[in-house]
Amino acid sequence: MRVFISHAWEDKPLALSLSQLPDFIDAWVDVRELLGGERLDPTIITAIEDSHVFIVLISRISLAKVWVAQEVNWAMEREAQKDRVFVLPVVIEAGIDLTTSAPPFQQFAQRLFIDASDRSEAGIAKARALIAGTLFHWASDWLDRMEPRGDSNRRFADTLERDLVEFQTRLFAVKAALAWPLPTLVQDEAVAHLIQVKDAYNTFTERFIPHLGDLDADIRWRFGVAAQRGFMRLTTFIRNEVYHGAAFALNDAIESINAFETVLSKDPPALAAAESRRQARVAALEPVMAELVERTADYVDTLRP
Structure with missing residues (x-):
């Protein structure tokens, strides 16, 4: 003490x-x-x-x-x-x-x-x-x-890790659904799958992203100032580089899917440009996700004895 x-x-x-x-x-x-x-x-x-x-x-x-x-x-x-x-x-x-x-x-x-x-x-x-x-x-x-059972901090760290991993898993699912070329992505089964994983991601992040701010004081109380500062760095990366950054940029590919039937299918140069952007957006997310996985694992390890 x-x-x-x-x-x-x-x-x-x-x-x-x-x-x-x-x-x-x-x-x-x-x-x-x-x-x-x-x-x-x-x-x-x-x-x-x-x-x-x-x-x-x-x-x-x-x-x-x-x-x-x-x-x-x-x-x-x-x-x-x-x-x-x-x-x-x-x-x-x-x-x-x-x-x-x-x-x-x-x-x-x-x-x-x-x-x-x-x-x-x-x-x-x-x-x-x-x-x-x-x-x-x-x-x-x-x-x-x-810690009425003596393990509250461990359970807190486990819950935080579970939420962080679920965020990664749901985003990986969206990325995988967008990995196919646009002519394939507009097929009924592909569209249905994309809608499913995108809705699951949006539903989860609507709770998860705001909740990160609520955890700041709790982490300081439980684990100290150094852990709080580390959490701030992690959440800043999640918000800026992932959620509002590379993940948000995937919306460009989704907009291309929505425009395929009315615009892109009738304009080969526009389709080629949209397909190039889709590939770039998906590729740009790869290193960001890899860094997120590494940062998450490293941070959660600091919370455990």
Whole structure:
């Protein structure tokens, strides 16, 4: 579990002490001092985004720090996006009344927080235990929700692979149906087969292509930022190079079939040009499909342990 610990520079010794948590927790404590006018830099934002939990150490000093408030605001936005608990406040100084604190800290008065105001060795050890126990409880809840049988991520990867392979299979069927010369493609049996495979492809892609966008956040939650970025590259290729690219270009061949009886059969030069375009469209799809198969296999492998 990756944990980001937000704190004032003056509280760093305590932050480092509290970060000594059990091995299942990887705590990230920034060692730099930020100046009052600085904005959150990309390193901080990335560290927060890559964390499973955001811990903020609340003291009178941190309540007055602009960048701590910025980090909290960013973390609360992430919590809303995740639709689960993400921020754990830890009060490290006695006598702080969160109900009268300035935003964004005031909201913590109405939620779980850890009292780590006892700075004695025993008090710090107790606070570490409370933090670790809380995080373990959260992690258990997430596993129960996301993986009630312990295999949700595997089943997710299997489902994604099945959909990607089905997309390839249906597109291969359309490509194969268009592999014959136009005079053959206009025969009744060929037309009926083309309509069948084309309709099956269209029905599947009407659900599949929009669904790819819905998976982005789920992949980030399940597998992390690197997997999400890889998925974005794969889906960009599918949309631009395959669906809206080489696959869409096959419509030119279908239009030639529709125009065969009324136009092309009576105009040999036009028929020859249309046949040349059909061959080119089908040939252009071949390397794109080969790359799609390779990209799909490589990406799905990254999701499996």
